[in-house]
Amino acid sequence: MKIRIAIADDHPLILRGLQNLLNNHADIEVSGIYENGSDLLASLAENTPDILLLDIQMPDKNGLELAGIISHQYPDIGIIALTNLDNQFYIKSMLNQGALGYILKNSNEETLIEAIKTVYNREPYLEPALRERAWRTMVKAQHAPPEGGHSLTRREKEILQLIAKEYTSQEIADKLFLSLRTIETHRMNLMLKLGTKNMIGLVKAAIQMGLVE
């Protein structure tokens, strides 16, 4: 029996490349391709794959939300995050949202096939190039941060976004009708969670998370 694979990605070139690549494997079958999150969600009930290759950056919904919804509604689908983002925060978040695999778009064929087969067997798979660093991140996470990794709250994301849009703390405070000290506290917490010592690091994190640009 073939492994049925669905692909969701807003880049036609990537879709085509994946399709072409996977069709060369006798034990794999591409069951559906989707260019946005809505199409994907609409189709899953009718056409349930074994594996879902999911891009994190999608036009309508982002991959984190999608992974959360899908892993909840269809626990039998093995989700593999397919992304350009080589970012510890995202890896953790995706895994927390129910993804079993995490590979980069510039992976080679072997990595991709190995990821698919591994996740098909219900085992987690992480891009080889990212393993070392991710492991270190996990280890570090057991020391400083409180628990369960540094996922950002709604307010924190909002403020991070404004910071990355070049608002000063005072301007953010005015905009949100909050005290300057509140914004500063949030900023400090953001720096703690994202492991950076200044706003520069925050901006880079915001960009990697897709909150701006």
Place this chain on the structure above:
Amino acid sequence: MKIRIAIADDHPLILRGLQNLLNNHADIEVSGIYENGSDLLASLAENTPDILLLDIQMPDKNGLELAGIISHQYPDIGIIALTNLDNQFYIKSMLNQGALGYILKNSNEETLIEAIKTVYNREPYLEPALRERAWRTMVKAQHAPPEGGHSLTRREKEILQLIAKEYTSQEIADKLFLSLRTIETHRMNLMLKLGTKNMIGLVKAAIQMGLVE
């Protein structure tokens, strides 16, 4: 006679997708695919294409340099920049470096083919979605900036890079054996050139220019 196309991109998936897509067109022929800038440069003399699809982000050399070198050495090759970066600065820079076309990786097939045919006729092609904005940028550029866009000097790039790496001005001064005031002056000039009021904007510009991340 077929249009001969070379593709340079470090993403195997994109390479495969492009190859597959272009092979479906009778009047197009893929003459070579390259995963890095060195391979590309080494092969161009032997195997000269009509069109080069060039990724901006490459492991060894960046696309800007490559475009400059190639357009100089092989003026008959029509260079089309293929990128994720929807960014005015980059568009201008690439065109200045001799690229004739600029399209995004999430373009559809029609856009890609149209770009190839347009550039084959030695005419410039810009991603439709980017035209409006780019045009406005060009118009604006005729007012404020001195000439040919805001090109940064070597020192400025170096310092911008360090800023984006979360060095403070004092740390940069120590590292480069310069006065703190010198670094601050450079920083001010950078902010002027890049049209931003603080370091946040500098970091974003640095990332968009590919100086970090």
Place this chain on the structure above:
DNA sequence: TAAAAACTCGGGGTAAACACTTATTTTTTT
């Protein structure tokens, strides 16, 4: 309905960034 997490706000201080200015020396270009 407790407990936990998130959100809010403050004092007091140091270091860094930002904003205006001018000016000399060195390197590159013409």
Place this chain on the structure above:
DNA sequence: AAAAAAATAAGTGTTTACCCCGAGTTTTTA
């Protein structure tokens, strides 16, 4: 050799970020 551009440096002052600390309120989760 002259002109232009780049790199260096500084005076002076204001604003913002950063770093300790603590603590009350609201919302979410268990």
